[in-house]
Every structure is written in C-alpha cells, then in structure tokens.
Amino acid sequence: MDVVEWHNQNDVVWDQFVLSASDSTVAHLSGWHHVMTGTYGLRNFFLGALDNGTIQGVLPLTLVQSRLLGNCLVSMPFLDYGGVCSNGNQQAEAALVLAAQEIALKHSAVLSLRYLRDSHLQLPCWDDKVTMFLDLAPNEDATWKHLPSERRNRIRKGQKYGLQGSIHGIEGLNDFYRVFAENMRDLGSPVHSQRFFREIMRCFDKRAQVLLIRLGTETVGAAIMLSYNGMLSIPWVSSSRAFFEKYPNQVLYWEAMRYGIANGCQILDFGRCSKGSGTFEAKRQWGAKADQLHWYYYPETTRPPGDDVNRYSWVARIWKKLPIPVANVIGPWLRQSIPN
Secondary structure (H helix, E strand, O other): OEEEEOOHHHHHHHHHHHHHOOOOOHHHOOHHHHHHHHHHOOEEEEEEEEEOOEEEEEEEEEEEOOOOOOEEEEEOOOOOOOOOEOOOOHHHHHHHHHHHHHHHHHOOEEEEEEEOOOOOOOOOEEOOEEEEEEEOOOOHHHHHHHOOHHHHHHHHHHHHOOEEEEEEOHHHHHHHHHHHHHHHHHHOOOOOOHHHHHHHHHHHHHHEEEEEEEEOOEEEEEEEEEEEOOEEEEEEEEEOHHHHHHOHHHHHHHHHHHHHHHOOOOEEEEEEEEOOOHHHHHHHOOOOEEEEOEEEEEOOOOOOOOHHHHHOHHHHHHHOOOOHHHHHHHHHHHHOOOOO
16 A cells, blocks of 8 residues: 555545545545645645555645644644545555654654544544534424424524525625624634635535525624535534524524535534533534544644643633734634644
8 A cells, every 4th residue: 555645636536535435524625735725824745545556545634833732733623523534444544544643753743633433543532522413304394393492492583583594605705704703702712814714615616605694784693614425514603792692593503404404414513512511512402412523643642632722721811802803813823823
C-alpha cells in the first residue's frame, strides 16, 4: 500500500472515492482543502492510500499552528469529524494513520483524528464529545408528529409572532454573519472570518445553503447547512438574544428539518456538544440521540484534544466585553489557530 500526498488536480478522483465509500462524511470532501488554504492559508496534507495505482483510502489533514496551543495536525479542524475514509479497508487505514503520525512528528504537532465511528485505533481516544442525531421521517407530517409536544408548541408560538424561514445561497451570507458574529461575541468565542463561510458556499455549491429566520425584514436567526448522503448538518447556527422570547431557534430547527425532508435527508445532525451539558440537554429535548465522537490523538503523552482550549476559558469572559466590530476584526485572526 503506497501513501501519497494528493494534489488539487485530482479533486474529481478523490471525491469519486469519498462519495462511494460507506464510511465517508462531508468532512472528507476535497473542497475543504480550498476552504482551509483560501481562508487562512493553512497547510494541508491530503493523503491517499493506493494499491497498484487504485485509491483505497483517503485522509484529509490540516496543520493548525498556534503560539498558545502549539501545533496540531487535525482531521478535520473546525469540524466535528474526519479521520480516515477507507470503505472498510483496514490495511489502507493503518497505512494512512502511520503516515499521519510521521507528518505530525516532523512538524512537532499533536495529531488529532476525529472519527464519527469507533475505528479501534491503537491510540488514546478522547470521548468527551458527542454529536446529536435526529431521525427524519419521509414527510413533514410524520416528522412533526414525532416531535415532543413542547417543541411543537414553541414552533407554533414563533410562527404566530410572525417568524418565517427562507433558504438562500451566498447572497444570504451577510445576514447570516451579522447574527452569527454577534452570538459568538456573546458566547465569548472568536468568530470565523466571513471569508471562511464564503469559501464554503463557493466550494460546496448546492451542498451548502444559508437558512435565515426573519421577523419582518429583520434577520433574527441564521444557519449554514451542509447536506451529504442523506444527512443534513447545521454546524454553524445562531439566533439573536434580543428575540429569544419569540423562539427563533425552534423555528430555525423546524425549517432545517423541512429543508432536509424536501431534499431527501434522513438524519439531522444538530452538531457536537459535551455529554451532560446544557447544550446537550437542549438538543435531546428535540428527540435527538447522542452519537459518540471518537477523537484519537498522538503522541500518547500529550493532552487530549480540547483540554488546552479549556485552560484558556478565562479569555471568554474578557471576550464577551469587546465591542462587536473589534471582536469581528480580532476574532478571525485568533480563530484560525484554534482547531476546535
């Protein structure tokens, strides 16, 4: 099994394999190479395992460098999962993991492989995070009936207040970013640059859509949705705190479900959270079930992924006090060095 570093001109071949593999996710698509380099200038190592010239597995990796957190080689940064995609070929997976370890050592980086499944790698595994999956019925009526009554009541109340959802392409990005950036500041978290989301919209075309929730002409909730092989994920979602009493989050998630059903999705991925957290409980109240994330890391002597970020939680308290224009300027500069 030969492991080679992939190059841009082979995007079609890479994606053909990913789309045919049973263990692939949206995080394995070649477009992320362009997002990472085009937005933040990060160095990628997209590895392919070949057997007699035929692709047997892929591993997208991005090197994230930080003076505070050190160097991290991650599959995939800013996303919930990644890791090796090999369609069950264990020989290809082993070869790709070994190659990733060698790259990490060469760059004095901690290797972090974020799997949606338990790959039984001979590496330590950090299991603090889960993602929350909600099964979608084939039609809106059936999905609506399966929702807890408390969620249905809040959606109805939001609709009576006049909240309405709409689906957009890249033209909806400015409205999304206004709501998202404000919410990130309020949470004490550096925001991604608007260019990051613009590159996602550009690279993934119809797979990426902007969902906006409006009250009249004002956008009060927004999300970027990614669809892949029957799964709709909403990794970036926010609502304006000033309108929380009108339930924009509940209307937003329902509109995401409606979009997913109309486009043949069977699963809505609410995104990652820590087990037992308030966010975990909020997502569970929709009827979503926890799916364990397996974040393997190397070397074994390093801290588990996420521990370093937790050490700097004090920064969040300061960040919340920044004016939004200041946070929007400084935030992307910091965000590119935080792989979570």
